[in-house]
Amino acid sequence: MDKPDVTLERMRSFVRVAERGSLSAVARELGIGQSTVTRHLRELEEAVGVPLLSRTTRRVTMTDEGGRYYADCVQILRLVEQAGDEARATRGAAAGTIRISCTAAFGVLHVSRLIFAFQDRYPEISVDLSLTDERVDLVREGVDIALRLGPLTDSSMKLRPLGRSRRLLVAAPEYLAARGRPAAPQDLAGHEGIRMTNIAGSDTLILEGPGGERHAVPFGGRFRVDHGLAAREALAAGRGIAPTHRWLVDDLLAEGRLETILPGYEPPPVPLSLLIVPERAGIARVRLLVDFLARRVADLPGIEAG
Numbered sequence: 001m002d003k004p005d006v007t008l009e010r011m012r013s014f015v016r017v018a019e020r021g022s023l024s025a026v027a028r029e030l031g032i033g034q035s036t037v038t039r040h041l042r043e044l045e046e047a048v049g050v051p052l053l054s055r056t057t058r059r060v061t062m063t064d065e066g067g068r069y070y071a072d073c074v075q076i077l078r079l080v081e082q083a084g085d086e087a088r089a090t091r092g093a094a095a096g097t098i099r100i101s102c103t104a105a106f107g108v109l110h111v112s113r114l115i116f117a118f119q120d121r122y123p124e125i126s127v128d129l130s131l132t133d134e135r136v137d138l139v140r141e142g143v144d145i146a147l148r149l150g151p152l153t154d155s156s157m158k159l160r161p162l163g164r165s166r167r168l169l170v171a172a173p174e175y176l177a178a179r180g181r182p183a184a185p186q187d188l189a190g191h192e193g194i195r196m197t198n199i200a201g202s203d204t205l206i207l208e209g210p211g212g213e214r215h216a217v218p219f220g221g222r223f224r225v226d227h228g229l230a231a232r233e234a235l236a237a238g239r240g241i242a243p244t245h246r247w248l249v250d251d252l253l254a255e256g257r258l259e260t261i262l263p264g265y266e267p268p269p270v271p272l273s274l275l276i277v278p279e280r281a282g283i284a285r286v287r288l289l290v291d292f293l294a295r296r297v298a299d300l301p302g303i304e305a306g
Contacts, residue, residue: 078280100115105229145275160273162306165302
């Protein structure tokens, strides 16, 4: 019986199983049956002549040989994709799919619109946008780039700083009429705070004063939430005071539905960055979107140069 060939299709299945550790997850991702994924892996191992994966009832992991082969496969698949990009570039049309992960509220209010504009310029590029406030494993989830707010620790990704997101204290006019307007940071201790449960230390509010001094103020309240859009709704409904990104509430401030309080005191700004999976950074359509976002994000409300 002839030995199977090494094919790109079999390589892709192997690379994604190695990254995700699950045959069923890769089958769903690729839109094929799990039995097909299993067959791809078996035929690839037969073609290479060594076991590439070790399977248990809970997880699939790479063998030592599989780890070395995986690194080569990633490079081969990247080169194949780049070759396709260069061939399409001869007729001036970038094409293919880009997978993006983005902070949820930022994605809903702003990034989705930027992607619409990008696709109007490049109609043959598809975009899969995943909105989450969780720090996902980009390689494992098959993501090309991610927009992230806050300090970053993943040094294996390429980093492109986009600036800093300015924050401010806001409340609805109705709330301030009922509870009074704080005149100094210490006055916040007697107010109803809207807190984010997915931000460590949200029970203490750090403010930077006009002279650069820092104030740490106890910050409590009856409503806590893990999503920026829900915090926005709570603010508009007059449920309390909150530190918030300017881009989250800029329209509500312009309409008079929210007001800035303690304007001389602000929470420290938060870094805004693009993370790029190194193996995807050289792909033309990914470069196009990275450059597009870097230019356009800088124009959003409250985004200042870092």
